[in-house]
Amino acid sequence: MAAPYNLNDDSVVVIIGSGAGGGTLGNELAQKGIDVVILEAGARIEYEDFINDEWDSFAQLAWLDHRTTGGGWRVSKDFPNLPAWIVKAVGGTTTHWAGASLRIQEHEFKALSNYGKVEGANLLDWPITLAELEPYYSKAEDKMGVTRTHGIEGLPGNNNFKVFKAGADKLGYKECHTGRMAINSADRDDRMSCQQTGFCFQGCKWGAKWSTLYTEIPKGEATGRLEVRPNSHVVKIEHDASGKVTNVVYADKDGKLQSQKARIICVAGNSIESPRLLLNSASAKFPDGLANSSGQVGKNYMRHTTGSVYAVFEKPVHFYRGTTMAGIIQDEAGHDPSRGFVGGYEMETLALGVPFMAAFLDPGGWGRSFASAMDGYANTAGLWIVGEDMPQEQNAVKLHATLKDQYGMPIPDVWFTDHPNDVAMRNHAYKQGQALYEAVGATRAFPTPPYPSTHNLGTNRMSEKAQDGVVNKWGQTHDIKNLFVSDGSQFTTGAAENPTLTIVSLAIRQADYIADQMNAGSI
Amino acid sequence: MTTIFERRRSPDSGLSRRELLKRGTVGAVLVIAGNAVISPDRAWGVETTALKPDTMATLIKLARDIYPHDKVPDRFYAIAVKGQDTKAGQDPAHRELIEVGVADLDARAGEGGYRGLGWEDDRVAILREVESTPFFQAVRGDLVVSFYNQKELWPHFGYEGESFSKGGYLKRGFDDIEWL
Ligand SMILES: Cc1cc2nc3c(=O)[nH]c(=O)nc-3n(C[C@H](O)[C@H](O)[C@H](O)COP(=O)(O)OP(=O)(O)OC[C@H]3O[C@@H](n4cnc5c(N)ncnc54)[C@H](O)[C@@H]3O)c2cc1C
Ligand code: SF4
Helix, strand or coil, X not given: CCCCCCCCCCCCEEEECCCHHHHHHHHHHHHCCCCEEEECCCECCCHHHCCCCHHHHXXXXXXXXXXXXXXXXXXXXXXXXXXXXXXXXXXXXXXXCCCECCCCCHHXXXXXXXXXXXXXXXXXXXXXXXXXXXXXXXXXXXXXXXXXXXXXXXXXXXXXXXXXXHHHHHHCCCCEECCCECECCCCECCECCCCCCCCHHHCCCCCCECCHHHCHHHHHHHCCCEEEECCCEEEEEEXXXXXXXXXXXXXXXXXXXXXEECCEEEECCHHHHXXXXXXXXXXXXXXXXXXXXXXXXXXXXXXXXXXXXXXXXXXXXXXXXXXXXXXXXXXXXXXCHHHCCCCCEEEEECCCCHHHHHHHCCCCCCCXXXXXXXXXXXXXXXXXXXXXXXXXXXXXXXXXXXXXXXXXXXEEEEECCCCHHHXXXXXXXXXXXXXXXXXXXXXXXXXXXXXXXXXXXXXCCECCCCCCCCXXXXXXXXXXXXXXXXXXXXXXXXXXXXXXXXXXXXXXXXXXXHHHHXXXXXC | CCEEEECCCCCCCCCCHHHHHHHCCCCCCCXXXXXXXXXXXXXXXXEXXXXXXXXXXXXXXXXXXXXXXXXXXXXXXXXXHHHHHHHHHHCHHHHHHHHHHHHHHHHHHCCCCHHHCCCHXXXXXXXXXXXXXXXXXXXXXXXXXXXXXXXXXXXXHCCCCCCHHHCCCCCCCCCCCCCC
């Protein structure tokens, strides 16, 4: 049974956030007999209660606290208060995610060494290698039931995939299949197989898609060593005179401030809230925020170079039927500077319903061009581009100078501008995506701009040297021994792959390290 | 509250055909009667509480010009913009924004007003002039959700909506494409 812990219990590990990073870490630690409290800002909504409706689901799950955004990206103009599309609920964004689960490639872990210095980019090598992470990748794939690993069969291709695959064949792409997906292709781990419902982004009502909400979290709770406290929004981390963190201050379900003591604190609030929390926890001893001696907290915000290509055909596709993202082409994922940019990108099938299509196809667009595109909906196929973007110091999560949230804490202000490398990559991908669909007879194609960020990375990055980043190779902050970062904000660079498998692998690895250090008495 | 109502064809309901003819509004033109905008076939109407009914009629036209789907009847556009009246009732500044914005469209259109311009192209030319104004942004920004989020409209686009209760598409055509 779930164990409730006392607010003054200073032996517990406190994890902030229950998503991919936090939810996994919580279960892993609990399995080792370590007492864990996960504080989660959002409510606990079980999968039966998810809603097959895009806007209703968004209202149910999305993080809608006030945020602002600036910089050169179009999102800041089209969605001035929605820089990111992420979740506030138990399970975090693993409720919304599509399930694409890819390993980062060997050369991408050494981006600086392999790409060389790129002007305007703050590239760095990860302090870990693919070889070091491989055993953890394997554990994560097994845990999440990733198709095409561990002998798990691939998902069947839906209509959108079939169009995509036909185009890939015509262009001569070789690495095209229905993806490595954390979606059950057959019953597994007490969860049923995918029913091709087509609402992966709205939370899988069958539980076929992996989410910490109904895998890691109940498994951890079953040990009697894990308490998940929903509606608990952490506003500040506090420390003692020696600089060790001691407790977190959080607003409970009634908005009342509480303090939970802790032996170790792990921040896993996703790449906007995690750095914001560290910055908001500034004190006399740490005037620039916790763990920020490098000045890199909140910097190097990455969101992948994205974009979509939709195309209309003479005949129906019904691309909204079935898995939202089970289809991939990996031929462009390598590093081949002859294309005019460093790093690579993946192309993945993607479908939206009518409401989201209207909102995202061409934000702000109207008139006959727009309406006739919508009229082609039933005959539309679509793909999403996800590529490596360049870390840049000025792309950052900052504290807003004047605006505060309901607890009196400065809200996050998210700044992003594409690097020229990002633009070159996106244009290349637009061209390939359009060629792919034209090769199978598309009558019209739409190079669609990036949506609010679903992949948020890099704002507490991992580095060998303390001066270059916020955490070491274990996700432990360089400055404070008992303070960890356990989410995607640790990423040193973005790589071309969807990030969650790596977040989960890092969390499993971090759990081993924390347990060792606790046993050794060093934290 | 703004209401959209289905018109019952009782003898005393609204305007007679003769009256309509007198007003010269027969055909695909919305009729203003009292505080309501009524469809030419009088099958439905929308009552306003805060905005002038004339303003509502223009909003309906404007909505169609923003997202022109020729096979979609006016009713769906009326439902999509009725929220503007509700909001105007709650917020005088919003009422001002809409009334002034619509008056501006009429002024730009000249005699006969915005709705009097026969060609969509002529109306769209005016909209291109005002597309960055807060008025246009407020109307379009709301409309992109209030229009396309109508479930009754999804069949027009060939979108089937909720699918969990039907068991997903596993046995209902997720891979039924034949023309490839
Ligand atoms: C539509 C969509 C599709 C996606 N598809 C894919 C995909 O196919 N493959 C892939 O790899 N990735 C995908 N992603 C991205 C993936 O969901 C994220 O990368 C991943 O969930 C991030 O994990 P995280 O632990 O960093 O944060 P999250 O999973 O977002 O969890 C953070 C949690 O912390 C909580 N929190 C934040 N601040 C506080 C606070 N102060 N106090 C308490 N709690 C707090 C939040 O409420 C949230 O629950 C997708 C995302 C979206 C939105
Ligand atoms: S398509 Fe499959 S994974 Fe996606 S929501 Fe439906 S059942 Fe779940």
